Amino acid sequence: MKHHIKRLKRELVYQGSILDIYADYMQLPDGKTAKWDFVSHRKGAAAVVAVAENGNLLLVRQYRSALDRETLEIPAGSRDSVTEDTMVCATRELEEETGWKSEHVEKLLQLKTTVAFCNEFIDVYLATDLTPGVQKLDEGEEIEIVSMPLDEAVQKIYCGEIQDAKTVAGILAYQSKLLTGRIHK
Structure with a gap:
């Protein structure tokens, strides 16, 4: 299955000691946009x-x-x-x-x-x-x-x-x- 979702923009919302929190703005298959949360764990x-x-x-x-x-x-x-x-x-x-x-x-x-x-x-x-x-x-x-x-x-x-x-x-x-x-x- 090939996904038809595209990230339009990623915005840093919060920067912590091990985690960064972002707002991802996504274009959905029907053309609408959505805001998704993304948490980046920097080190594993x-x-x-x-x-x-x-x-x-x-x-x-x-x-x-x-x-x-x-x-x-x-x-x-x-x-x-x-x-x-x-x-x-x-x-x-x-x-x-x-x-x-x-x-x-x-x-x-x-x-x-x-x-x-x-x-x-x-x-x-x-x-x-x-x-x-x-x-x-x-x-x-x-x-x-x-x-x-x-x-x-x-x-x-x-x-x-x-x-x-x-x-x-x-x-x-x-x-x-x-x-x-x-x-x-």
Whole structure:
């Protein structure tokens, strides 16, 4: 299918520390114009499904202002620059948020988080062979580390307790790879 929509103009509405918000003026197939929102995530991000020696996943519980509540997520964060390798970002975030390092990191999947209005991408990695490191939280960051069996995490997805998209996708991708035998244990 070839689309017949054309962007006529993009106007910067707000410039933030990691996000820019634009108004896009679009010409529709019927000739009418429409104003659409576009959010540009400048750096991209990485996340990591961390699996401890006992098979438990290391998740982080933290407050998220957009939801005004705590969430349970896999460790993740924005790249330091647009050129930073996402694997470097994922391993850094693992140690910063959980205090663990990994001897084995492999890519699980790539995500586009909200394609209707945002260009953010997150590369999700699997980290195994964990060794203790030092937790290095950002200023103002408060994180509780939660160790949980895979089956419990999957159950929390299906009952709606875990809703974060990168976390849902990462955990289910890991479960799928385990079930199909296509993963290093």
